[in-house]
Amino acid sequence: MKLILMADGNVGRSVYEYLKTNFPEDIAMVVTVKDNPLYVKSSADGFPTSVFVSDDILLKDLRRHEPPDGYDLGLLAWWPKILSKPIFGLPKKSFINFHPSLLPHNRGKHYNFWVIVEQAPFGVSLNFVESGVDTGDILAQRTIAYDWTDTGKTLYEKAQKEICDLFYMVYPRIHLGKFNRIPQDLSKGSFHSAKELEPACLIELDKTYRARDILNLIRARTFSGYPACSFIDNNQKYEVRIEISKVEP
Numbered sequence: 001m002k003l004i005l006m007a008d009g010n011v012g013r014s015v016y017e018y019l020k021t022n023f024p025e026d027i028a029m030v031v032t033v034k035d036n037p038l039y040v041k042s043s044a045d046g047f048p049t050s051v052f053v054s055d056d057i058l059l060k061d062l063r064r065h066e067p068p069d070g071y072d073l074g075l076l077a078w079w080p081k082i083l084s085k086p087i088f089g090l091p092k093k094s095f096i097n098f099h100p101s102l103l104p105h106n107r108g109k110h111y112n113f114w115v116i117v118e119q120a121p122f123g124v125s126l127n128f129v130e131s132g133v134d135t136g137d138i139l140a141q142r143t144i145a146y147d148w149t150d151t152g153k154t155l156y157e158k159a160q161k162e163i164c165d166l167f168y169m170v171y172p173r174i175h176l177g178k179f180n181r182i183p184q185d186l187s188k189g190s191f192h193s194a195k196e197l198e199p200a201c202l203i204e205l206d207k208t209y210r211a212r213d214i215l216n217l218i219r220a221r222t223f224s225g226y227p228a229c230s231f232i233d234n235n236q237k238y239e240v241r242i243e244i245s246k247v248e249p
Helices: 009-022 037-044 055-064 111-118 152-175 194-200 211-220
Strands: 003-007 027-032 049-051 073-077 095-099 123-128 138-143 229-233 236-240
Touching: 003 009, 009 027, 009 037, 009 073, 009 152, 027 037, 027 055, 037 049, 049 055, 095 152, 111 152, 111 194, 111 211, 123 152, 138 152
Parallel strands: 003 027, 003 073, 027 049, 073 095
Antiparallel strands: 095 123, 123 138, 229 236
């Protein structure tokens, strides 16, 4: 197995360390989004490493370091950018994407917000990349439970941990080429674009909401360090966050 590992964030670093420790011969190329600690580490470890600048430059780097028999598979480990078709078509078996939702639920952006607002099933998925956004066949999934005490932040944190654990569990089979592809039923689930988030988070003071829905909306956008739900009164904008805890008997 010869891999293109395109990695970012805590998930990307964890996946790199797992592969370097357990399957170092599988890493044919490491790609990062900037000159960051992962770039420094993988370069020092002796792996061909590239910083993403553009699709054209990346394609040239990938072809320059391509193994004699070509790349077998690509991994998008928390990768934040959409790839062009020439790149995701380069490995023989395409790319596997790390998607933090239980596909086909919450395809697209801001999964940790919409899963609470829609009260959808939550989990993580390893799916194959194709031309549609998060529409490719499923390799593996894991369901994650959540309740009233969860927020957008806690779901983000749970997804990062569980998607790494899922990958560690299935990669030995991937390494041997023993995996199945399960088509998604795209008549189910949902898709959201980035531009939908802000309008959905504006609370109208004179609008009638169910208590359940307004609580879900506020906790879905509760993530310290990031914008929250907001409302406007007398031309002044306010943000609102929430904390919900269980009351034990």
